[in-house]
Amino acid sequence: MFPCNYLSENKTLSEGLPLIYEKLYLIYGPQDWWPGDSKLEIIIGAILTQAVSWSNVEMAIDNLKGQNLIDINKLHKIDKNRLAKLIKPSGYYNMKAKKLKSFIDVVVNEYNSNLDDFGKGKREQKRKELLEIYGIGPETADSILLYAYQKPVFVIDTYTKRIFSRINYIEKDISYENLQSLIEDNIETKQELFNEYHALLVNLAKDYCLKSSPFCDQCPLNKHYEEEKDDYC
Ligand code: SF4
Missing domain, CATH: 1.10.340.30 (Hypothetical protein; domain 2)
Known part of the structure; x- marks a missing residue:
């Protein structure tokens, strides 16, 4: 059990996806991906x-x-x-x-x-x-x-799979296309949103949701983060 499981236990994917986005956006702000001049x-x-x-x-x-x-x-x-x-x-x-x-x-x-x-x-x-x-x-x-090309496509990577499987929304071995469809079917189809969301998940995976020994205590998706965030900052 991870302390982010409350999301999948209490919220459907279509409810959880915007909530996760809001939480991450609040912490990280706009990411302005992808880096590149052209x-x-x-x-x-x-x-x-x-x-x-x-x-x-x-x-x-x-x-x-x-x-x-x-x-x-x-x-x-x-x-x-x-x-x-x-x-x-x-x-x-x-x-x-x-x-x-x-x-x-x-x-x-x-x-x-x-x-x-x-x-x-x-x-x-x-x-x-x-x-x-x-x-x-x-x-x-x-x-x-x-x-x-600014087309509304949700990019899936190992980070996306790791985070959503730990929250318990998906099985670990879900295929790329199945996970992509699942997310796209449960969130507003908007290029800007897909752009930011992917970048925010990458940040979360690198900062907290590490492959081994994730920092769940300090993670913004932790059930207790809201109550205890003053202690983390
Ligand atoms: S780091 Fe966050 S998202 Fe990852 S398992 Fe822990 S609480 Fe869940």
Whole structure:
């Protein structure tokens, strides 16, 4: 039993989701995700962040910026091995260079290098198209749709699963798509809300809901947080 179980015991998911959001927003405020100066930079970040911390991704992006390479056509032309060296801090750099190149190839060859055109169309159609690109999985595809193209898609990650399974709203082994549908069916469909909510859950998981030994005593979703928060601050 976790002290956040009172949520699932007393509230349906459609009641609990807004409440959790309110609590987290109150603590953390707006997160203004995703970090990035341009659509391309956001997409590069979404691809590079797989299985690595954001600080490493930042180093890789800084290397690309240092070479003036946040540019579709330049990334299309650059040799894959050179690209791999530049993004080395993001880990799995040979594979990630191939993934980046695969995405860039599609935009250059099928959309005349126009990233805006790539994003036009219905969410499901775009998602399918992204998932067909080498190395783009559901989480990366959805991050690109939500953060680069402002489409209302709820991004699922290990943090989302961990938090909602500990609250007892879901089974630990629920599939990506099932959890996504469950959340989207029980909350207002709004891109800004999905954007903030995902970022807030990431914060909660990193600050309190750790994989092992979570800091439940201080967690804003703890049943007793409201009563005792003065002691925590
Ligand atoms: S850290 Fe918070 S959300 Fe995670 S299990 Fe504990 S009380 Fe629940």
